[in-house]
Amino acid sequence: MIPFTVTILGSSSALPTSRRFPTSQVVTLNNQPYLIDCGEGTQIQLRKYKARIGKLNQIFISHLHGDHIFGLPGLLSTMSLLGRKTDLHIYAHSPLQEILDCHTAFFRSEMDFRVVFHPLNFKRPQVIFENKKIKVESFPLKHRVPCCGFRFSEQPKLPHLRKDKLEEFDIPLKERVKIKEGSDFTLPDGRIIPHKELTLPAGKPRSYAFCTDTIYHEPAIDSIQGADLLYHEATFANDMVDWAHKTYHSTAGEAATMAQKAAAKKLILGHFSARYYDIEPIVNDARSIFPETYAAEDGATFEIL
Amino acid sequence: MIPFTVTILGSSSALPTSRRFPTSQVVTLNNQPYLIDCGEGTQIQLRKYKARIGKLNQIFISHLHGDHIFGLPGLLSTMSLLGRKTDLHIYAHSPLQEILDCHTAFFRSEMDFRVVFHPLNFKRPQVIFENKKIKVESFPLKHRVPCCGFRFSEQPKLPHLRKDKLEEFDIPLKERVKIKEGSDFTLPDGRIIPHKELTLPAGKPRSYAFCTDTIYHEPAIDSIQGADLLYHEATFANDMVDWAHKTYHSTAGEAATMAQKAAAKKLILGHFSARYYDIEPIVNDARSIFPETYAAEDGATFEIL
Numbered sequence: 001m002i003p004f005t006v007t008i009l010g011s012s013s014a015l016p017t018s019r020r021f022p023t024s025q026v027v028t029l030n031n032q033p034y035l036i037d038c039g040e041g042t043q044i045q046l047r048k049y050k051a052r053i054g055k056l057n058q059i060f061i062s063h064l065h066g067d068h069i070f071g072l073p074g075l076l077s078t079m080s081l082l083g084r085k086t087d088l089h090i091y092a093h094s095p096l097q098e099i100l101d102c103h104t105a106f107f108r109s110e111m112d113f114r115v116v117f118h119p120l121n122f123k124r125p126q127v128i129f130e131n132k133k134i135k136v137e138s139f140p141l142k143h144r145v146p147c148c149g150f151r152f153s154e155q156p157k158l159p160h161l162r163k164d165k166l167e168e169f170d171i172p173l174k175e176r177v178k179i180k181e182g183s184d185f186t187l188p189d190g191r192i193i194p195h196k197e198l199t200l201p202a203g204k205p206r207s208y209a210f211c212t213d214t215i216y217h218e219p220a221i222d223s224i225q226g227a228d229l230l231y232h233e234a235t236f237a238n239d240m241v242d243w244a245h246k247t248y249h250s251t252a253g254e255a256a257t258m259a260q261k262a263a264a265k266k267l268i269l270g271h272f273s274a275r276y277y278d279i280e281p282i283v284n285d286a287r288s289i290f291p292e293t294y295a296a297e298d299g300a301t302f303e304i305l
Numbered sequence: 306m307i308p309f310t311v312t313i314l315g316s317s318s319a320l321p322t323s324r325r326f327p328t329s330q331v332v333t334l335n336n337q338p339y340l341i342d343c344g345e346g347t348q349i350q351l352r353k354y355k356a357r358i359g360k361l362n363q364i365f366i367s368h369l370h371g372d373h374i375f376g377l378p379g380l381l382s383t384m385s386l387l388g389r390k391t392d393l394h395i396y397a398h399s400p401l402q403e404i405l406d407c408h409t410a411f412f413r414s415e416m417d418f419r420v421v422f423h424p425l426n427f428k429r430p431q432v433i434f435e436n437k438k439i440k441v442e443s444f445p446l447k448h449r450v451p452c453c454g455f456r457f458s459e460q461p462k463l464p465h466l467r468k469d470k471l472e473e474f475d476i477p478l479k480e481r482v483k484i485k486e487g488s489d490f491t492l493p494d495g496r497i498i499p500h501k502e503l504t505l506p507a508g509k510p511r512s513y514a515f516c517t518d519t520i521y522h523e524p525a526i527d528s529i530q531g532a533d534l535l536y537h538e539a540t541f542a543n544d545m546v547d548w549a550h551k552t553y554h555s556t557a558g559e560a561a562t563m564a565q566k567a568a569a570k571k572l573i574l575g576h577f578s579a580r581y582y583d584i585e586p587i588v589n590d591a592r593s594i595f596p597e598t599y600a601a602e603d604g605a606t607f608e609i610l
Contacts, residue, residue: 015386018353022379040379041346048323064411066382074327074345074375081320095411102407106369106400 004304009045011296015274022067035059042071061092063147084113091118122146139223141214149211157202216254230264233271238285252285259290270296309609314350316601320579327372340364347376366397368452389418399424427451444528446519454516462507521559535569538576543590557590564595575601
């Protein structure tokens with residue numbers, strides 16, 4: 001199976017700690033990295049956890065709170081120092097462009113590549129990026145400022161040709177792509193071998209959904225339905241539900257409830273408040289509802305299976 | 306002796322590495338911290354090395370390259386989240402105010418304290434801050450953009466009263482301050498006891514000088530003369546002198562020469578280029594000229610003696 005992973009670069013909430021950097025993650029499909037959020041220190045974490053900065057072409061920013069964007073100027077500067085020439089695509093709320101322009105106005109002479117800005121839609125889900133391998137969708141969350149979650153889905157794959165049938169019917173090369181794409185095969189004597197007999201279904205496309213920062217928000221369930229891996233913020237344990245709601249964050253129980261209702265396969269919690277040195281209470285709160293719950297730790301890599 | 310130290314928070318040059326953050330240091334005199342530069346990740350390093358963010362009231366910024374300032378937005382944001390109300394004084398090249406204004410315009414609602422901006426003088430040395438304990442001077446360096454070094458000096462202390470003489474002459478409390486300030490003491494019988502007989506000289510005021518980023522620049526020697534501890538950038542080893550000059554940086558040998566000519570007591574090298582995994586060649590280049598040379602490491606604390 002083609003490797004499909006997410007590496008946590010930062011799992012703190014607004015106040016980083018000595019053990020957790022602010023939010024940032026690298027999703028990697030078949031060695032192509034995609035960056036989600038860029039809190040302060042992201043470039044340091046990218047280097048520490050051996051992500052390939054030069055291969056990053058897309059950065060997806062959930063919302064414009066400092067702990068999700070303060071690493072951008074440094075990362076762009078480093079990309080420039082490393083000789084980047086290719087476009088960098090940033091998907092974010094429009095005002096980020098103004099904030100970045102302020103920096104580049106001052107540091108412009110140092111940047112040899114173009115930043116291509118893609119404003120996000122905070123009203124409805126949208127496909128924001130796709131190529132032959134991956135599709136990235138944004139969907140609205142509910143926070144104190146406009147915020148989107150993201151879903152990274154493998155593109156559906158063509159079925160596999162059955163090797164035994166290829167040999168049995170001596171199927172020439174030039175027919176094989178058509179069969180993969182759905183055609184039947186006609187033997188020299190006129191007999192038609194149905195497509196289904198010649199192929200095995202491709203694996204179900206895998207997907208990873210990222211939900212932060214947000215209050216409990218059921219409208220997002222459609223967009224995260226059936227995700228193989230779901231990351232959902234759990235800034236607080238259940239006993240702080242009132243404060244969570246006041247600050248438009250989620251409790252662990254609420255994150256777990258989202259995972260359960262969306263029939264996700266596995267849940268990672270993150271964006272932990274700095275008040276928790278030990279996040280076991282948070283994980284336990286979630287596991288009582290959704291057993292397949294794990295905690296994000298800086299540097300941890302999770303497979304999307 | 307009152308503790309007077311400098312803690313290195315970051316010792317990389319423009320490209321941070323997994324072992325070195327961008328430039329930042331905390332000078333602490335008698336438990337009062339002062340921040341020099343604020344590269345990305347400074348707030349994380351402050352927390353990791355247990356500096357008291359809440360007690361920081363002055364930040365001195367040498368120049369406006371990203372690796373010296375990209376940590377400011379995050380630090381200011383964190384200070385606000387921690388409930389700061391007191392003024393924060395930033396000493397830097399004027400355009401920083403505009404860059405910060407851009408951030409605060411967007412994040413303004415979150416800041417409950419005032420940032421008081423003090424533009425630096427890049428033409429001549431200047432006292433930029435002082436109180437009863439410490440004096441901070443800036444002095445021009447020579448880099449690709451306007452840049453200042455800083456010297457932190459203890460204020461001269463009053464001499465100590467000799468305890469044996471206090472007892473011998475039964476000197477009342479109300480006379481003691483005057484004697485410390487230089488007065489002689491008149492006994493009840495009219496005899497005058499000279500000031501010098503009653504006091505011991507105070508220790509020589511200690512000082513720390515910080516020089517980065519800069520090409521070799523002898524005019525700075527006056528300002529760093531006799532420093533007990535000198536930090537001087539040594540981005541490159543001696544064999545890269547041409548590139549050092551082209552980029553307005555210094556070699557280790559040049560840093561050591563500055564230390565020697567300024568009769569500093571001890572030299573710390575820092576701002577190492579990312580090309581050096583092992584900085585021993587840099588330290589050796591310097592030690593051949595100035596033996597009391599040490600390398601900055603993130604987290605290291607040096608006493609200023």
